[in-house]
Amino acid sequence: MILKNEQKYRSWVEVDLDNFSGNLKEIRRLIGDGVDFMQTVKADAYGHGAIEISHAALRSGARMLGVANADEGIQLRVSGIEAPIVILGPSTLSEIPDMIKYHLTPSVSDAGFALALEEQLVRASRTLSVHVEVDTGMGRGGTMHSEAVDLIQYIKTLPHITLEGLFSHFASSEMMTPYNDQQWQLFSGLIAELDRIGIKIPIRHMDNSGAILNYPTLKLEMARPGIMTYGIYPSDETKSKAALAPVMSFKTTIVLMKEFPKGYGIGYNRTFITKNKTRVATIPVGYGDGYPFILSNQGEALIRGRRAPVIGRVSMDMCTLDVTHIPDCKVGDEVVLLGKQQDEYISANEIAAKAKTISYEVLCALGKRAPRIFLQKGKTDAVEQRLRRIFVPGEEKSIARIDSIIRHCLQTRTRDEELGDAIYYEMFETLFGKEDRQLELRSCFRYDITISQLPETADHRKRSDAYFQLRTHVEYKKTIRSDIFMIGCASDSLQLAALIEDEHCEYRWILGGDDLVIERDFTVEKMRIDGRDIPIIEAKKTERGYEVWCGSDALKSKINTEVKIEIEILTKKAKNNRTYAAYLLYPTRGLEINFNYESANLKNVRAESFFAGRHPQAIAHASRGKSINIKISSEEWIFPTSGVIFIWDV
Numbered sequence: 210m211i212l213k214n215e216q217k218y219r220s221w222v223e224v225d226l227d228n229f230s231g232n233l234k235e236i237r238r239l240i241g242d243g244v245d246f247m248q249t250v251k252a253d254a255y256g257h258g259a260i261e262i263s264h265a266a267l268r269s270g271a272r273m274l275g276v277a278n279a280d281e282g283i284q285l286r287v288s289g290i291e292a293p294i295v296i297l298g299p300s301t302l303s304e305i306p307d308m309i310k311y312h313l314t315p316s317v318s319d320a321g322f323a324l325a326l327e328e329q330l331v332r333a334s335r336t337l338s339v340h341v342e343v344d345t346g347m348g349r350g351g352t353m354h355s356e357a358v359d360l361i362q363y364i365k366t367l368p369h370i371t372l373e374g375l376f377s378h379f380a381s382s383e384m385m386t387p388y389n390d391q392q393w394q395l396f397s398g399l400i401a402e403l404d405r406i407g408i409k410i411p412i413r414h415m416d417n418s419g420a421i422l423n424y425p426t427l428k429l430e431m432a433r434p435g436i437m438t439y440g441i442y443p444s445d446e447t448k449s450k451a452a453l454a455p456v457m458s459f460k461t462t463i464v465l466m467k468e469f470p471k472g473y474g475i476g477y478n479r480t481f482i483t484k485n486k487t488r489v490a491t492i493p494v495g496y497g498d499g500y501p502f503i504l505s506n507q508g509e510a511l512i513r514g515r516r517a518p519v520i521g522r523v524s525m526d527m528c529t530l531d532v533t534h535i536p537d538c539k540v541g542d543e544v545v546l547l548g549k550q551q552d553e554y555i556s557a558n559e560i561a562a563k564a565k566t567i568s569y570e571v572l573c574a575l576g577k578r579a580p581r582i583f584l585q586k587g588k589t590d591a592v593e594q595r596l597r598r599i600f601v602p603g604e605e606k607s608i609a610r611i612d613s614i615i616r617h618c619l620q621t622r623t624r625d626e627e628l629g630d631a632i633y634y635e636m637f638e639t640l641f642g643k644e645d646r647q648l649e650l651r652s653c654f655r656y657d658i659t660i661s662q663l664p665e666t667a668d669h670r671k672r673s674d675a676y677f678q679l680r681t682h683v684e685y686k687k688t689i690r691s692d693i694f695m696i697g698c699a700s701d702s703l704q705l706a707a708l709i710e711d712e713h714c715e716y717r718w719i720l721g722g723d724d725l726v727i728e729r730d731f732t733v734e735k736m737r738i739d740g741r742d743i744p745i746i747e748a749k750k751t752e753r754g755y756e757v758w759c760g761s762d763a764l765k766s767k768i769n770t771e772v773k774i775e776i777e778i779l780t781k782k783a784k785n786n787r788t789y790a791a792y793l794l795y796p797t798r799g800l801e802i803n804f805n806y807e808s809a810n811l812k813n814v815r816a817e818s819f820f821a822g823r824h825p826q827a828i829a830h831a832s833r834g835k836s837i838n839i840k841i842s843s844e845e846w847i848f849p850t851s852g853v854i855f856i857w858d859v
Contacts, residue, residue, distance in 0.1 A: 219493040220461035222576040223548070224257050226265050226585045228454035232438050233269040235451050239421055240432045245272040247295065247414065249435035250285070252277065255572045257439060257457055258581040260288045266438070267292055273314075275433060279304040282313040286647065291688055291769040295340055295374070297433075298350045305329050309337060310647050312690070312769065314373065316342045318352045323364050330369035339364070340374030340412070345395040346388065347380045354395045358402060365408065374412040375400070376433070382419030383443035389420070393427055419443040422450040441557055441568050455556065458548025459576045463512070463540050465491035466532075475529055476521025481506055488533040489520070492544050497525040499574030500546060501564040508563060510544050513537065514551030517544075547575055649687055652798040653773075653843060656791050657682040658855075660782060661808035676725075677782040677809055679789075683716060684775040685797070689738070689768060693746070693760035696776060698731040700754060707753035709794065716776050725781055727755040735777040738764060792852040799843030800827075804855050807835040811857040821848040 233248075240246060248266035250259045263274050263285055273293040276282045282294045295314045296304075302325050308315050309329060317323050317339045330337055341361055342351035352360045354377075364372050377396045379389055396415055403410065413429040418437035420427060423446075440455035442448045468488050475481040475489065490512070496502045500523060508519035510530055517530040532538050547555055557568040564571065659680045694715040699705035701719070708717040720727050728750050736743045736759045747758045782789070791802055806814055816837050818827045826845075830838040839853050 218580055220579045221582050222579050223458040223582050225456050226583055229456045230269050232440055232453050236434050244428055245431045247273040247275050247433045249275040252573045255439055261583050263290055279307040283311050286311045309333050309335055314338050316340050318342050320363050327367040327369050336369045338371045338373035343377045345377045345392040347378045357399055375410045376414045379420050382417055385423055422447040459546045461492045461494045461544045463490045463542045464493050466540055481521040490530045490532045495524045495526045495528055499577040503564045510546050511550035511553050512544055514553055649795050651685045651687045651795050654685040654797045654800045656802040659805040679780050679782040681778045686771055686773050688771050692764035696733050696757045698727045698755040700727055704754040730781045732779045733757045734779050737775040739772050787857055789855045792850050794849050797847045800841040800847055802839040802853055805836045814857040817854045820851040
């Protein structure tokens, strides 16, 4: 595919998402309907782009994602992925806070790590799922199979850790060998022993790509495909066992054409001397782009459907091709280093064989500083282009740190048409986030505020001259982390601050008035999630005010997914306070505020807006004597603390 002029890069990697989805369909056929699969997206999805590959895998039915470390998991979380993310290997103790904050599933291989995790979960008042890795012969990560039962029994005693998974890893699954049978026997024997002593672990997984192809009968609850999802066979002997299509191509263009006489040296140390008059094309790719140095004088590229040999040494940023036999090629022509062009094809396995390495390394390294172009249905604009590398900030709030992030954003903006939501999340997390929990982003935020005279009842008669009735309907979308929520009402700013610090506090209110009683004059009339009423579990007065707790077991299936939340509150408003403020405490995309005052007989109502963000432009509409509407597009971010103050006369 030739890119349009406005899409030109020095070099680029094309990722065919249709081929990727086709490979997953083939894998699902092989593993059968009763088996789930975890998409392995370690090392930037083997160089393909972890964010986009993860989204595509989840759309194709992946139950979980597998990464190598906490940083890779955080990258997926801040890009909006909420699916379970498993860290497939031992982690350091320093990664535990991020695992808790970003709800990542660690692999546990020893009791010391499990205890450290439990201690930090206790301090954070959290629980976390883990998968136990068992070494059945890989000799790498995992607890020894002979010690696995003791470790599992110990983990079962830790109340804040949920034992969700158990897994092992084949050492030689790409070939049929008795050693694989031995590993399987050890793992299946462990499962049988756990069943015998009454320990049920819901998700067991051992099948990687080679095992899926070579051992189709060894099925557990989940498979863990990696290299084959990217269209690469684990070995030659597995090629006949599945129909896979390569996903990645690495391409560049000719930037210079020259003719050299016989006896001219090409490149560093003159390792290639022309034997005849030679036409040479220079391409802007070298070992700095992951093209192996060992391919000097032995690699090949495709130009106009023909192979052109690499001549001379591969430099850091350039290499040279002999194109004497392709007389019609010119500057600007597409050059394929990995992938297909017309009837010719250069595979990752071919490159790996010449470079004396494996296809895994080739995919991870090739084009490491090139942009990824994602193809779907033959089009490059079918998928939103995101940053390939996401900078994950720490918790420092220093001016230098903020300056670094802003510089990073601006530099990226000059290179990319789409800045991407992920980079905004990074800024939000650094500027507004908390150390102990992931920042909540909200969207489609709507306030409907109706102020009116108090009804003439016996209870209200003596206060009707002093107070209005205030009905507030709040709705927004967010990702929920729990099946229990609290809506709080404070009587002063100290109580309000305490409510804000509680991660379960979904919405908070401050009630002002000398004779108002928060447990009487603050009422949560309704809470709904995705259109379903959520019952009130408990309402109580505490040191930080009045707390209304809502929850439902039905919400457990929605944890870590985006939902629509609706809250309706009825309270009082002192008439001598002629203002009403609506604030945003979290970064929010899209906002609408309706202030309805027709029934309150207010005069000269006006709104003072204070919005900060990327495009803080609010559109205001007023219906004289009835209402004021404030709106910001659903495409625009609003930063904390923004809002509107309504002011009036009586």
